[in-house]
């Protein structure tokens with residue numbers, strides 16, 4: 001791969017873009033895109049490191065997963081189909097909060113949202129029962145800036161288990177903490193809805209991830225308390241966690257790399273289905289500022305954002321132009337792109 005070829009192509013491309021494309025389509029060069037996405041000055045990566053285990057997290061995560069396995073084998077999913085549908089409904093609600101909210105909106109600012117939508121995003125995110133918005137955004141910004149290095153909280157070079165859940169069971173690598181402190185979080189702290197959500201995270205999590213999802217089946221369709229509890233806490237909650245974690249593990253290990261073969265991040269259809277549209281992870285790492293997080297797969301989250309854009313609650317939706325995607329795929333992809341295959345220089349130059 002020749003970096004100078006890339007920059008020449010991308011300059012030509014940008015001039016054309018500026019002349020021809022609508023202003024709503026974001027125009028960037030590959031070089032600009034790289035500078036914005038990743039840190040070139042830090043490339044340290046090593047294997048295992050010594051650190052202290054977080055025993056509470058180990059016990060907590062293990063207990064919930066044992067209950068999940070037991071519940072999957074003993075819970076009768078056909079006894080009341082409303083209860084089973086509600087598991088799926090909550091996966092969509094929580095999934096939208098994670099993907100459309102804390103990920104594409106607060107972390108990547110890939111679109112802007114009015115207070116009404118930000119309130120919905122914060123509520124849906126609370127339903128996922130994860131860390132508060134500040135921690136999630138900081139960890140994910142570090143992940144993008146220092147992907148698969150020592151400073152990446154879930155460095156996938158340490159294997160599936162570490163990148164999936166192991167990283168939550170131990171104290172972070174010193175470089176993760178050091179680089180995490182340098183991340184600019186001023187935009188999140190300037191958003192009163194995000195600040196409220198961070199301040200009251202434990203109570204919001206209790207209400208929207210556990211209390212209301214369990215109460216609804218009991219009062220709306222006479223489900224028993226035990227079945228409502230097991231289906232929502234031991235099954236749905238653990239599924240949402242694992243679906244989200246699969247982006248860091250599965251989508252950094254298995255799949256194709258049509259946009260940049262030098263990244264660990266991949267395109268993975270399973271992850272795409274499990275996470276309501278976050279499985280185009282190779283695309284996402286190359287264009288993290290694109291609100292669709294994918295070139296072709298407009299899944300649940302993207303369509304919901306499009307709906308809110310139609311009623312004016314979401315606006316300034318950022319997208320990568322087709323020409324920029326084409327240039328990147330041809331020059332850096334692994335040849336698996338359905339339209340544009342990598343060809344050797346000099347044929348790869350875009351006229």
Ligand SMILES: [Zn+2]
Pocket residue numbers: 143247248252265281285
């Ligand atoms: Zn990633």
Ligand SMILES: [Zn+2]
Pocket residue numbers: 103107108140144284288
């Ligand atoms: Zn991201």
